[in-house]
Amino acid sequence: MNTELPSSWCRARYVVAAVLCLLTTLGTLPLRELLDLANIVMIFLLTVFVAAVWLGRGPAVMAAVLAVALFDFFFVPPHLSFAVADGQYLVTFAVMLAVGLITSHLGALLSERTTEAESRERETRALYQLARDLGGALTVGQVAEITQLFLATVDMDVTVLVADTGKSGSTFHEFHEYGSHELNDLEKGFARTAHEKRTIVETDSLVGMGVAIVFLPLVAPEHVVGVLALAPRTDDVDRMRSLRPLLEAVASLVAITLERLHYAEAAQSSELQVAAERLRISILSSLSHDLRTPLTSLVGLADTLVQRQPPLDEGAIETAGIIRDQAHAMHHLMSNLLDMARLHACNITLNKEWQPFEEIVGSSTRLLTALLASRKLEIGLPRDLPLVHFDAVLLERVLCNLLENAAKYSPPGAPIQVIAGTREQWLEVSVGNDGPGFPAGRMDQVFDLFTRGEREPAVAGTGLGLAICKAIIEAHGGTIVAENRPGGACVRFALPLGTPPPSMEEEEAP
Amino acid sequence: MSETTTRVIVVEDEPQIRRFVCDALRREACAAIEAATARQGLDEAADGKADLVILDLGLPDMNGIDFIRDLRTWSSVPILILSARSAEHDKIAALDTGADDYLAKPFGVGELLARVRALLRRHWHGEAKPHHQFGEVEVHLSRRIVSRGGAEIHLTQIEYRLLAVMLANSGKVLTHRYLIHEVWGPGYADQAHYLRIYVGRLRQKLEKDPTQPQHILTETGVGYRFQS
Numbered sequence: 001m002n003t004e005l006p007s008s009w010c011r012a013r014y015v016v017a018a019v020l021c022l023l024t025t026l027g028t029l030p031l032r033e034l035l036d037l038a039n040i041v042m043i044f045l046l047t048v049f050v051a052a053v054w055l056g057r058g059p060a061v062m063a064a065v066l067a068v069a070l071f072d073f074f075f076v077p078p079h080l081s082f083a084v085a086d087g088q089y090l091v092t093f094a095v096m097l098a099v100g101l102i103t104s105h106l107g108a109l110l111s112e113r114t115t116e117a118e119s120r121e122r123e124t125r126a127l128y129q130l131a132r133d134l135g136g137a138l139t140v141g142q143v144a145e146i147t148q149l150f151l152a153t154v155d156m157d158v159t160v161l162v163a164d165t166g167k168s169g170s171t172f173h174e175f176h177e178y179g180s181h182e183l184n185d186l187e188k189g190f191a192r193t194a195h196e197k198r199t200i201v202e203t204d205s206l207v208g209m210g211v212a213i214v215f216l217p218l219v220a221p222e223h224v225v226g227v228l229a230l231a232p233r234t235d236d237v238d239r240m241r242s243l244r245p246l247l248e249a250v251a252s253l254v255a256i257t258l259e260r261l262h263y264a265e266a267a268q269s270s271e272l273q274v275a276a277e278r279l280r281i282s283i284l285s286s287l288s289h290d291l292r293t294p295l296t297s298l299v300g301l302a303d304t305l306v307q308r309q310p311p312l313d314e315g316a317i318e319t320a321g322i323i324r325d326q327a328h329a330m331h332h333l334m335s336n337l338l339d340m341a342r343l344h345a346c347n348i349t350l351n352k353e354w355q356p357f358e359e360i361v362g363s364s365t366r367l368l369t370a371l372l373a374s375r376k377l378e379i380g381l382p383r384d385l386p387l388v389h390f391d392a393v394l395l396e397r398v399l400c401n402l403l404e405n406a407a408k409y410s411p412p413g414a415p416i417q418v419i420a421g422t423r424e425q426w427l428e429v430s431v432g433n434d435g436p437g438f439p440a441g442r443m444d445q446v447f448d449l450f451t452r453g454e455r456e457p458a459v460a461g462t463g464l465g466l467a468i469c470k471a472i473i474e475a476h477g478g479t480i481v482a483e484n485r486p487g488g489a490c491v492r493f494a495l496p497l498g499t500p501p502p503s504m505e506e507e508e509a510p
Numbered sequence: 511m512s513e514t515t516t517r518v519i520v521v522e523d524e525p526q527i528r529r530f531v532c533d534a535l536r537r538e539a540c541a542a543i544e545a546a547t548a549r550q551g552l553d554e555a556a557d558g559k560a561d562l563v564i565l566d567l568g569l570p571d572m573n574g575i576d577f578i579r580d581l582r583t584w585s586s587v588p589i590l591i592l593s594a595r596s597a598e599h600d601k602i603a604a605l606d607t608g609a610d611d612y613l614a615k616p617f618g619v620g621e622l623l624a625r626v627r628a629l630l631r632r633h634w635h636g637e638a639k640p641h642h643q644f645g646e647v648e649v650h651l652s653r654r655i656v657s658r659g660g661a662e663i664h665l666t667q668i669e670y671r672l673l674a675v676m677l678a679n680s681g682k683v684l685t686h687r688y689l690i691h692e693v694w695g696p697g698y699a700d701q702a703h704y705l706r707i708y709v710g711r712l713r714q715k716l717e718k719d720p721t722q723p724q725h726i727l728t729e730t731g732v733g734y735r736f737q738s
Contacts, residue, residue, distance in 0.1 A: 304533050358720065501703055
């Protein structure tokens with residue numbers, strides 16, 4: 001019924017214009033003898049002007065023509081005839097028609113402008129209200145609902161499509177749909193195009209089929225957050241076009257709102273992650289404390305027995321010594337397990353500093369003094385090794401694990417080699433022994449958790465050592481490999497060299 | 511030992527650990543005073559007669575760092591920290607606050623007594639000696655002469671200053687921050703790599719095998735310790 005109203009009103013306006021002209025004629029006829037013809041022309045022009053302002057351009061033009069005809073017929077002598085006695089009146093007709101047309105044009109323009117200003121004001125107020133409503137929205141569902149309610153006032157159904165940015169930022173995966181009807185594949189295709197090309201997609205050919213025909217990309221400052229798919233409830237394509245600016249404004253408001261929600265969500269989830277990480281770290285550290293305390297007592301009390309005055313008999317001293325060593329071994333195992341748990345937590349914080357690699361060679365061999373006492377250590381470190389950026393505590397653990405393995409899996413007294421050097425942009429370190437080597441065919445598994453070189457565990461250990469080394473080296477952006485070489489086994493790892501900070505040279509003066 | 515008994519306060523909440531630490535100290539003819547809480551420990555130390563405080567960093571009633579800060583406001587008694595090995599930042603904070611040395615749990619009685627003896631020696635005899643000898647190196651601080659195996663060794667100013675600070679604190683763990691502050695002065699705190707480069711050079715000049723130093727030792731993640 002909305003569409004019928006304008007056309008009937010259109011016809012009626014012409015009738016009204018004609019009636020106005022007739023009324024003017026009837027009103028002025030009795031005055032024909034009293035007024036000068038020039039004044040009667042004025043009255044007709046007024047009528048045309050009124051028609052222009054109230055009724056619009058078409059009826060005004062008709063009124064102008066009708067006014068000239070009526071004026072000629074009733075007022076210009078000879079009366080009641082279109083004939084003109086005096087040729088001068090032709091000028092009057094021409095001017096009257098021209099003035100009528102011009103005023104009708106101006107009047108119509110004026111009323112059009114007024115209508116336009118009013119509708120624009122309404123639009124602005126509606127957009128302002130929409131912005132306020134969206135500002136209060138807390139979920140994407142609410143955003144979609146508010147948008148739907150708003151666009152229903154202009155006879156449109158809308159589906160809000162939100163791009164899933166969960167996995168990898170800009171690359172597009174799937175849309176989440178929020179709307180009254182589920183989009184079909186064709187519509188989804190259009191939506192995808194609008195999203196990828198960042199342009200408005202319109203498909204006039206589908207008008208009236210109850211499907212979405214306008215797809216507006218939701219362009220937020222950072223990225224395209226989704227698409228608005230609009231399905232008009234009417235077939236009025238022109239009206240659709242005239243609404244374009246409004247729709248674009250709606251799209252940009254929705255885009256900004258969705259982006260705001262996205263960041264709020266991201267902030268909240270990172271807060272959660274930090275809290276979970278903190279919890280994990282505090283559990284690990286309290287576990288580490290609680291396990292270490294009884295082990296410390298065990299080691300200390302066993303030591304006390306060994307050193308007791310007067311001394312215990314030899315068997316008891318030996319037993320106490322074994323208890324102490326086993327407690328140490330337990331501590332070692334526990335440290336490895338806790339380290340592994342810490343390293344497996346998604347983000348380990350490396351305490352990286354620029355330092356010479358030599359330092360941790362010295363400190364780890366000192367930590368393993370007892371184990372390496374019977375070994376000949378062959379250390380090959382060039383004097384001019386550059387500084388490397390690494391976490392000293394973790395790298396020391398790598399070197400200790402490798403040295404321990406080298407000692408464990410080689411005959412007593414056999415030498416152990418630690419060799420470092422640079423190759424291209426890497427610091428390469430290898431730790432080797434003269435043992436039986438890794439079992440052939442299982443080289444790539446030795447770094448897996450709980451894998452050990454031999455199937456039958458002849459030597460105590462858990463198989464955690466190399467897995468920890470791998471985790472630490474990889475956290476540093478390096479690589480680690482195990483290999484057999486003639487007469488022994490060897491583990492090699494490489495750390496990226498990077499650019500060390502400039503060193504300060506002092507003036508030579510003792 | 512001195513004519514009066516050596517008094518050592520052991521602040522540790524775990525009774526079994528406290529027991530073996532005190533037993534070991536008593537065998538060394540020390541008077542071991544047991545304290546299960548930080549408050550008790552501070553009370554025991556209040557008379558100012560203690561020669562050494564052994565402090566567990568994980569006490570239930572007070573943060574170990576606060577304990578050290580409290581004690582350091584009025585006492586310079588040596589403090590030996592007992593701590594978990596993996597908590598480097600705790601150790602650094604304790605050392606920077608005024609602790610003298612640390613021992614990682616679990617530790618043997620032998621290690622404990624070695625640390626205790628070294629700290630007591632420093633406490634009684636002071637550290638300001640003009641002449642030091644370690645390995646085949648001799649240092650005459652009064653004459654600024656360093657020699658190795660009889661031959662004089664040339665040290666740059668910074669190398670010499672670094673060596674002097676280490677000798678003055680022999681046996682003590684020195685954090686990176688402390689050494690940088692002492693040798694380079696304030697404003698170099700974020701230039702830890704200078705320190706590491708110079709320690710490396712000192713080792714090359716003074717150690718028999720710089721890759722396995724016997725005197726200028728690395729305390730990984732914490733700092734250095736000089737041991738004669």
